Amino acid sequence: MSEKKSAAKLLEEKLLMQRKNAGETLTVAQIKECDDFCEGYKDFMDRAKIEREAVIYSEELLKSKGFKEFTKGMKLKAGDKVYSVNRGKAILMAIVGTAPITEGVRLCAAHIDSPRLDLKQNPLYEDTDMALFKTHYYGGIKKYQWTTIPLALHGVIIKADGTSVTVNIGEDESDPVFVVTDLLPHLAANQMTKPMSKGITGEQLNLVIGSRPFKDDEESGSVKLNIMNILYEKYGITEADFISAELEAVPAFKAKDIGFDRSMVGAYGHDDKVCAYTALAATAECENPVHTVVTVLTDKEEIGSMGNTGLQSAYLEYFIHDIAEALGSDGRTVLSASECLSADVNAAYDPTFPEVNERNNAAYINKGVCITKYTGARGKSGTSDASAEFTGKIRRLMDANEVIWQTGELGKVDEGGGGTVAAYIANLNVDTIDMGVPVLSMHAPYEIVSKIDTYMAYKAFKVFINN
Ligand code: MN
Ligand code: MN
Numbered sequence: 001m002s003e004k005k006s007a008a009k010l011l012e013e014k015l016l017m018q019r020k021n022a023g024e025t026l027t028v029a030q031i032k033e034c035d036d037f038c039e040g041y042k043d044f045m046d047r048a049k050i051e052r053e054a055v056i057y058s059e060e061l062l063k064s065k066g067f068k069e070f071t072k073g074m075k076l077k078a079g080d081k082v083y084s085v086n087r088g089k090a091i092l093m094a095i096v097g098t099a100p101i102t103e104g105v106r107l108c109a110a111h112i113d114s115p116r117l118d119l120k121q122n123p124l125y126e127d128t129d130m131a132l133f134k135t136h137y138y139g140g141i142k143k144y145q146w147t148t149i150p151l152a153l154h155g156v157i158i159k160a161d162g163t164s165v166t167v168n169i170g171e172d173e174s175d176p177v178f179v180v181t182d183l184l185p186h187l188a189a190n191q192m193t194k195p196m197s198k199g200i201t202g203e204q205l206n207l208v209i210g211s212r213p214f215k216d217d218e219e220s221g222s223v224k225l226n227i228m229n230i231l232y233e234k235y236g237i238t239e240a241d242f243i244s245a246e247l248e249a250v251p252a253f254k255a256k257d258i259g260f261d262r263s264m265v266g267a268y269g270h271d272d273k274v275c276a277y278t279a280l281a282a283t284a285e286c287e288n289p290v291h292t293v294v295t296v297l298t299d300k301e302e303i304g305s306m307g308n309t310g311l312q313s314a315y316l317e318y319f320i321h322d323i324a325e326a327l328g329s330d331g332r333t334v335l336s337a338s339e340c341l342s343a344d345v346n347a348a349y350d351p352t353f354p355e356v357n358e359r360n361n362a363a364y365i366n367k368g369v370c371i372t373k374y375t376g377a378r379g380k381s382g383t384s385d386a387s388a389e390f391t392g393k394i395r396r397l398m399d400a401n402e403v404i405w406q407t408g409e410l411g412k413v414d415e416g417g418g419g420t421v422a423a424y425i426a427n428l429n430v431d432t433i434d435m436g437v438p439v440l441s442m443h444a445p446y447e448i449v450s451k452i453d454t455y456m457a458y459k460a461f462k463v464f465i466n467n
Contacts, residue, residue, distance in 0.1 A: 104337030139302030363408030377417025
């Protein structure tokens with residue numbers, strides 16, 4: 001027998017916004033679907049810690065789904081699937097739709113770079129019988145968080161002869177790892193009086209990499225020489241080769257379930273690989289869309305989207321121009337009719353730090369993918385601020401397809417702020433809105449997302465590109 005609802009209850013359902021923990025509203029089977037999806041995500045997180053690895057993973061997946069490498073001048077027709085790699089650090093993919101290209105593309109943009117410690121170009125030194133690497137941090141980090149945790153080294157070295165060596169050390173169970181030291185509390189009286197921003201400085205983020213001197217039967221050398229000798233034997237490199245290297249120290253942690261209920265995933269680099277993976281998965285399995293789909297997984301978002309692999313460069317624009325021309329139109333016409341989900345994470349409300357959020361406009365773990373109309377700082381500075389019309393369209397689309405979503409902005413007004421690639425894509429005259437997964441401890445070496453929210457991001461991207 002169903003319980004009769006009161007007039008107030010009915011009116012409440014009609015007029016007031018309901019945003020519940022999706023763990024309450026979803027069925028057991030639906031929750032299992034979210035959990036199962038995240039098994040693939042965890043595997044991706046262990047295999048794609050840096051942008052170059054995310055590109056390799058994506059290219060392999062796309063090829064297995066029938067995507068072909070795009071070249072300018074290639075003839076395209078509805079149903080064709082193509083991709084293009086930008087300098088090994090960003091990847092674009094497209095699926096030609098049945099509608100005329102003049103109706104624009106459905107664009108998803110996520111980034112695959114994450115905060116980390118890059119090695120300086122002359123990193124190796126010895127001090128007091130210890131060998132260390134100097135680092136230069138990349139992106140916004142709280143420096144003290146990067147000490148006393150196991151770090152792995154990923155990247156490439158271009159040798160003097162032009163050949164390239166790929167480095168990935170610290171991820172295998174049998175691999176050594178590297179670490180940035182911190183002071184023992186016994187001797188930290190002075191350090192502990194400093195503000196957290198100064199407790200560990202950028203120049204103290206030095207990686208410990210060895211402590212034994214070179215030795216053979218005849219003579220002994222330095223610790224630095226011994227490390228260089230090991231590196232020469234392993235990679236064939238000399239000290240000068242670091243100058244043309246991109247080596248990134250990233251947490252050596254594996255992605256793991258968080259909580260007794262396994263409802264969340266802890267990993268390095270959810271920002272923004274959680275949106276990159278979900279957008280990639282949605283795109284890779286898309287077949288015969290109405291509108292042409294373009295998804296870009298970009299580099300350099302964490303340092304302001306600068307450089308030729310970041311979205312302030314023209315590479316995305318050029319790709320859309322080339323696709324437009326291959327289909328008998330032009331880039332300007334296509335871009336002006338296009339729509340974009342700027343797929344990036346948002347801050348999740350943290351009950352331990354409630355003071356930085358305004359509760360009515362914060363994103364919460366398990367309340368679904370977050371739609372953010374604007375980001376920016378202070379008086380919305382630096383944001384594209386999606387129109388009410390486009391926001392309304394996305395909202396209707398999500399509701400019509402049972403995507404669980406919420407809205408939230410990045411913290412209280414004047415508490416801080418941040419930006420995404422949305423502004424750069426909107427600058428191309430594209431209707432753009434931010435959408436992504438709420439993250440706890442964003443930019444920390446180990447971040448947390450909800451499995452349900454992650455799945456809802458995937459579902460949202462899928463619905464967007466197929467409509
Ligand atoms: Mn991000
Ligand atoms: Mn970020």
